[in-house]
Amino acid sequence: MIGFDRPIKPEWIYESLLLAHPGQRLTELNKPFESIATDLTGKEGKRKVRTVLFRCFLRDELNQARVREKLPLKELSVKYGAEFMKPIYLFYLIGMTDSLCKISEHIFRLYGFGNTFNMLFLKKGMVNEFGERDVVQRAAGALLKTLSFFGIVENEGKSIILKRRLIVSEMQLRIMLEFYAKDIRHVPQISINDLPAPLRL
16 A cells, blocks of 8 residues: 555645656756745655655656656646646546545545544544554545645544535546546546546545
């Protein structure tokens, strides 16, 4: 299970994509990323967030020191802007990260929109399902914080409320299905009915 131990804001994704160029060395983006994620404190925290974001959105699988040769997410970001791309970023992040997909599946199996749930109970459930692993608990917390950045959950005292489903247009849905088919499932086409529950945010 790939770790996801730091939450990510949609604006960090957007700004990082705009800075990146196909084939560029990822180390060239390290310093500029610090100017993007200005609300992050601590060198280690910034490094971990950067690692997660770059791995999911920028890193070339065949040459992990460089940016991918094709950056369709960047092209779409330039064309449509940050607000339009927000649900697409979240869809892509969860779909491309095995641990987040498993945690999301667990959340949406137990809770519906409008329901509140306790973080400790959620983490206990995750540990029961996937084992006593620190990465599982960190990933659960980081995902919920990420979902709050995207406006899907919010804190209510010691509990968390699953606030609302993301509203997407027909165009956004079409883009999501294309990414799901090509980048996640590696098939020519996909039906909306084939989307797993964790990705139906």
